[in-house]
Amino acid sequence: MLKAPLALLMMAVSAAAAEPPAPHVRPLQVGNLTIQQGKPAIIVSTSGDEAESALKLARQAAQTPQVQMVELRVDKLDFATDVDKVAQLGREMRRELQGKPLLLTLRTKNEGGSLSPDDASYIALYQQWIEAG
Numbered sequence: 001m002l003k004a005p006l007a008l009l010m011m012a013v014s015a016a017a018a019e020p021p022a023p024h025v026r027p028l029q030v031g032n033l034t035i036q037q038g039k040p041a042i043i044v045s046t047s048g049d050e051a052e053s054a055l056k057l058a059r060q061a062a063q064t065p066q067v068q069m070v071e072l073r074v075d076k077l078d079f080a081t082d083v084d085k086v087a088q089l090g091r092e093m094r095r096e097l098q099g100k101p102l103l104l105t106l107r108t109k110n111e112g113g114s115l116s117p118d119d120a121s122y123i124a125l126y127q128q129w130i131e132a133g
Contacts, residue, residue: 031101033068045071049078051089058096071103075113087132
C-alpha cells in the first residue's frame with residue numbers, strides 16, 4: 001500500500017504524462033532505467049532529517065513497481081555535511097532499492113533547500129561524496 005506522499009506524486013506524474021512530448025528530448029539512461037521521450041519517470045524524493053526515514057522510503061520504493069528512482073535530499077539531513085555518514089546512507093539506500101537508481105541532491109536555500117554553501121563548498125561536498133562512494 002502506498003503512503004500518501006508517494007501516491008500523490010504518482011498521481012501528479014500520471015497527469016503530466018498526458019502532455020505531448022517535447023520533440024527535441026532524447027532518452028536518458030540512468031543505471032538500468034531509461035527515461036524516454038514522452039514517458040515521465042516516477043522519482044520519489046526523501047524529505048526526512050534522519051537516516052532511518054530515508055531508508056524507510058527506500059524500502060517502500062523498492063516494493064512499489066511504479067517508482068523508478070529515488071532522490072536522496074542531502075540538504076534535509078541533520079548530518080548533510082558529514083561526508084562519511086552521507087556516503088554510508090547512500091550505500092544502505094542503494095542496497096534497499098534493489099537496483100533502482102538513487103539520485104543524490106543538495107538543494108541550496110535559493111533552490112528551496114535547507115543549506116547555503118558557497119560555490120567552492122558546494123562543489124567540494126559533491127566531490128567528497130563521489131570519492132566516498
